Amino acid sequence: xxxxxxxxxxxxxxxxxxxxxxxxxxxxxxxxxxxxxxxxxxxxxxxxxxxxxxxxxxxxxxxxxxxxxxxxxxxxxxxxxxxxxxxxxxxxxxxxxxxxxxxxxxxxxxxxxxxxxxxxxxxxxxxxxxxxxxxxxxxxxxxxxxxxxxxxxxxxxxxxxxxxxxxxxxxxxxxxxxxxxxxxxxxxxxxxxxxxxxxxxxxxxxxxxxxxxxxxxxxxxxxxxxxxxxxxxxxxxxxxxxxxxxxxxxxxxxxxxxxxxxxxxxxxxxxxxxxxxxxxxxxxxxxxxxxxxxxxxxxxxxxxxxxxxxxxxxxxxxxxxxxxxxxxxxxxxxxxxxxxxxxxxxxxxxxxxxxxxxxxxxxxxxxxxxxxxxxxxxxxxxxxxxxxxxxxxxxxxxxxxxxxxxxxxxxxxxxxxxxxxxxxxxxxxxxxxxxxxxxxxxxxxxxxxxxxxxxxxxx
Amino acid sequence: xxxxxxxxxxxxxxxxxxxxxxxxxxxxxxxxxxxxxxxxxxxxxxxxxxxxxxxxxxxxxxxxxxxxxxxxxxxxxxxxxxxxxxxxxxxxxxxxxxxxxxxxxxxxxxxxxxxxxxxxxxxxxxxxxxxxxxxxxxxxxxxxxxxxxxxxxxxxxxxxxxxxxxxxxxxxxxxxxxxxxxxxxxxxxxxxxxxxxxxxxxxxxxxxxxxxxxxxxxxxxxxxxxxxxxxxxxxxxxxxxxxxxxxxxxxxxxxxxxxxxxxxxxxxxxxxxxxxxxxxxxxxxxxxxxxxxxxxxxxxxxxxxxxxxxxxxxxxxxxxxxxxxxxxxxxxxxxxxxxxxxxxxxxxxxxxxxxxxxxxxxxxxxxxxxxxxxxxxxxxxxxxxxxxxxxxxxxxxxxxxxxxxxxxxxxxxxxxxxxxxxxxxxxxxxxxxxxxxxxxxxxxxxxxxxxxxxxxxxx
Numbered sequence: 001x002x003x004x005x006x007x008x009x010x011x012x013x014x015x016x017x018x019x020x021x022x023x024x025x026x027x028x029x030x031x032x033x034x035x036x037x038x039x040x041x042x043x044x045x046x047x048x049x050x051x052x053x054x055x056x057x058x059x060x061x062x063x064x065x066x067x068x069x070x071x072x073x074x075x076x077x078x079x080x081x082x083x084x085x086x087x088x089x090x091x092x093x094x095x096x097x098x099x100x101x102x103x104x105x106x107x108x109x110x111x112x113x114x115x116x117x118x119x120x121x122x123x124x125x126x127x128x129x130x131x132x133x134x135x136x137x138x139x140x141x142x143x144x145x146x147x148x149x150x151x152x153x154x155x156x157x158x159x160x161x162x163x164x165x166x167x168x169x170x171x172x173x174x175x176x177x178x179x180x181x182x183x184x185x186x187x188x189x190x191x192x193x194x195x196x197x198x199x200x201x202x203x204x205x206x207x208x209x210x211x212x213x214x215x216x217x218x219x220x221x222x223x224x225x226x227x228x229x230x231x232x233x234x235x236x237x238x239x240x241x242x243x244x245x246x247x248x249x250x251x252x253x254x255x256x257x258x259x260x261x262x263x264x265x266x267x268x269x270x271x272x273x274x275x276x277x278x279x280x281x282x283x284x285x286x287x288x289x290x291x292x293x294x295x296x297x298x299x300x301x302x303x304x305x306x307x308x309x310x311x312x313x314x315x316x317x318x319x320x321x322x323x324x325x326x327x328x329x330x331x332x333x334x335x336x337x338x339x340x341x342x343x344x345x346x347x348x349x350x351x352x353x354x355x356x357x358x359x360x361x362x363x364x365x366x367x368x369x370x371x372x373x374x375x376x377x378x379x380x381x382x383x384x385x386x387x388x389x390x391x392x393x394x395x396x397x398x399x400x401x402x403x404x405x406x407x408x409x410x411x412x413x414x415x416x417x418x419x420x421x422x423x424x425x426x427x428x429x430x431x432x433x434x435x436x437x438x439x440x441x442x443x444x445x446x447x448x449x450x451x452x453x454x455x456x457x458x459x
Numbered sequence: 460x461x462x463x464x465x466x467x468x469x470x471x472x473x474x475x476x477x478x479x480x481x482x483x484x485x486x487x488x489x490x491x492x493x494x495x496x497x498x499x500x501x502x503x504x505x506x507x508x509x510x511x512x513x514x515x516x517x518x519x520x521x522x523x524x525x526x527x528x529x530x531x532x533x534x535x536x537x538x539x540x541x542x543x544x545x546x547x548x549x550x551x552x553x554x555x556x557x558x559x560x561x562x563x564x565x566x567x568x569x570x571x572x573x574x575x576x577x578x579x580x581x582x583x584x585x586x587x588x589x590x591x592x593x594x595x596x597x598x599x600x601x602x603x604x605x606x607x608x609x610x611x612x613x614x615x616x617x618x619x620x621x622x623x624x625x626x627x628x629x630x631x632x633x634x635x636x637x638x639x640x641x642x643x644x645x646x647x648x649x650x651x652x653x654x655x656x657x658x659x660x661x662x663x664x665x666x667x668x669x670x671x672x673x674x675x676x677x678x679x680x681x682x683x684x685x686x687x688x689x690x691x692x693x694x695x696x697x698x699x700x701x702x703x704x705x706x707x708x709x710x711x712x713x714x715x716x717x718x719x720x721x722x723x724x725x726x727x728x729x730x731x732x733x734x735x736x737x738x739x740x741x742x743x744x745x746x747x748x749x750x751x752x753x754x755x756x757x758x759x760x761x762x763x764x765x766x767x768x769x770x771x772x773x774x775x776x777x778x779x780x781x782x783x784x785x786x787x788x789x790x791x792x793x794x795x796x797x798x799x800x801x802x803x804x805x806x807x808x809x810x811x812x813x814x815x816x817x818x819x820x821x822x823x824x825x826x827x828x829x830x831x832x833x834x835x836x837x838x839x840x841x842x843x844x845x846x847x848x849x850x851x852x853x854x855x856x857x858x859x860x861x862x863x864x865x866x867x868x869x870x871x872x873x874x875x876x877x878x879x880x881x882x883x884x885x886x887x888x889x890x891x892x893x894x895x896x897x898x899x900x901x902x903x904x905x906x907x908x909x910x911x912x913x914x915x916x917x918x
Contacts, residue, residue: 006726006727007727007729147765150765150766151765154755154766160764162742162743162754163749163753163754164753164754164766165752165753167752169746169748169749169752172743173742173743176742176743177742177755179742179783180742182742182755185763186763186764187763187764187765188763189761189762189764190761190764190765191763191765192763193760193761193762193763193765194761194765197760265727267465268465268466268724268728269727270466283621283632283635283636283638283639283641284621284629284631284632284635287628289628290622290628293622293623293624293626293628294622294623294624295621295622295623296613296619296621296641298649301656302648302649302652302653303648303821304645304646304647304649304650304651304652304822305641305645305646305648305649306606306609306610306646306649306650306652306653307609307610307613307623323635323638323639324638358760360760360761362762363762363763
């Protein structure tokens, strides 16, 4: 992204980039379920639409079709909120090739064989249609592989070199890298950040070309060189569950959790609100009766609350409105990070959502090699449909109730994923008692850490 | 601050506010030491300038002049870095009056007597001259009192009302406040945030009027209604030291810790850099030999690192440059939050620092009433001169070595503050062993939590 990109793209009065010549419209992204579900029990695709309330099928990979590390997966479509399941998933081995520095200061792939191997699991929760999530599921791992291959020399060095060629321009180059404490791990974080951005651009281009719209959240777990990287943009969640520990591996990005960032942008670039919204937060939307009163409010720089006297401009619709699950950015979107949404505008206006959204994920690093792993240590990744009705503690309780008694069952992680889905459907399973019901799409990965690939051939 | 304020103030092409008519220049802010040092042993004021290396006096309040809660205080001037001691301090009782809602929907002070009592300790570390820190020491507590008085009705309610009048416009008003979980504590945080901003504006006006320049950091501890609020803007630090616990009560705001916020602003408003700086971070400043190479870099959205091919614009001076104590914003300033600096520009340019600085503090709340307080539990607040040479652990070790054996000494907190200052002077005191030397101004408060005002008459 160039320095002026943001302003050219979003601020009025800046010269606009030349519009692309209208080409032939690409064909729309076809609806599909994750590839690893092919051949599984329940009927795929449009047949989902025939579901009746209470009879939604839980889908999992066919037995015998092992996912990386023998991870379990299960999903359920929403209760007729949308025609299609807008969640998507992907997983696989990530083969990172080594490139070597060749002639003419260009990077040449001299030995294209696999050099480093990673494993990858990803969940995407779409909105405004399934297209963005499908594109993300088909694309993000390729972006990530490309980004990792671009820095692979740095990944395998004791410390990444200042110059990718390894040549020092100054004798003190290694000292500068050491002073900033830049580690191989930071290159993986950087690669994840860049991959999300690259994927976002691909989705923008593809959806524009096919005349489709929509966006999605993205939650990725990447295992590489003994570490597990969890990258999150949106409101899905990953947690580590061990016998004596529940550790969140991600945090959610919603208009509420990112209030200050979003208000700050509206403060610096008020034209993004086109005079239609107020950036201030109030306990509720204000109305005529509030005029002249002193009411509770928060601005971009405040973590605390104060009172202000209400004037007419405070009666506008709030930039961020609603509470908890109902919170919306510009009255439109429930998440503040994710991929896609390039064309999204506030209904009946020209106000764009995209400048307020970030495609960059937050990345958490779990040093798996430093954990004294137990057989039942797992990472649970799921879309918000699960976490809306189950707490981290309830999920951990289900994990700890089920796994220890089923250590010999080769399908235990798959069954646990299914059980987690069932627990979102208010079923009396004797575990969580009277359950809440999720009417959203729900998708779950259960990733066992103990096997870490040794056991990856699965059952 | 109005929505357009930032752009009008800092962005070229925006209509400028009409300049103030040049009035008679106000007299410059006179140099002084904190009021509570009057009558203390070492000679005050300009006599500081007569110091010789190794013979700098440690100054403390005169014995018999007790500070709130019998807190200890000590300070030392720098080793001829500047003519004056640029640190300042203030402390005292904060008497918050109650205002009642009177006729004509205006707030009238009906019972001006004291209603709530707080205690206040503050440290200011000036730069570019002592004026901003002196103004802050003279002003911030008044701003804070005013801000607290403006919301005092909310402070004493079970929950702050949506409307300061207490009248509900909607029957569901209390429910909205409860859903957002707004507490009295949030009003104190908001008051601290607003007070810092108000004080910053006062300093801007006063310095402009007197033709002076400069800025300062601000660290405030406020005790109110059984809680201790620590508000920090800059690189001073407060920690809680107990027998078994060291708890940081603040974090530092420097160009390094706020890199992403600062780079983000330069990304959205590149004109703030006037084409003279690059917002990108590299391990060191790049030079001609790096052109065309792929080097490590970070942009505003990245917590990780990646490589980019160097082009000519990357050779510009970096927005944030240097490492640790040497890190500078725009080559000029070592802190990224504080008060003042309204006129500060990059040497020989028109590039302003102020748009990148925040005057708003981060506020930490310590629920003192919930701690099982021991006699030797203290909060240590100090400017960066102390923390540059002593770690939290070393400070805690000094606290724990000294206090238990001196419980009957009424001057023990004062002596501990002096001992902490001595430990920054490389003196062999048998406690920290071979000590590092701080050549900076150093100021320390030691605030005992156990007495909490009960004992505030002091020795």
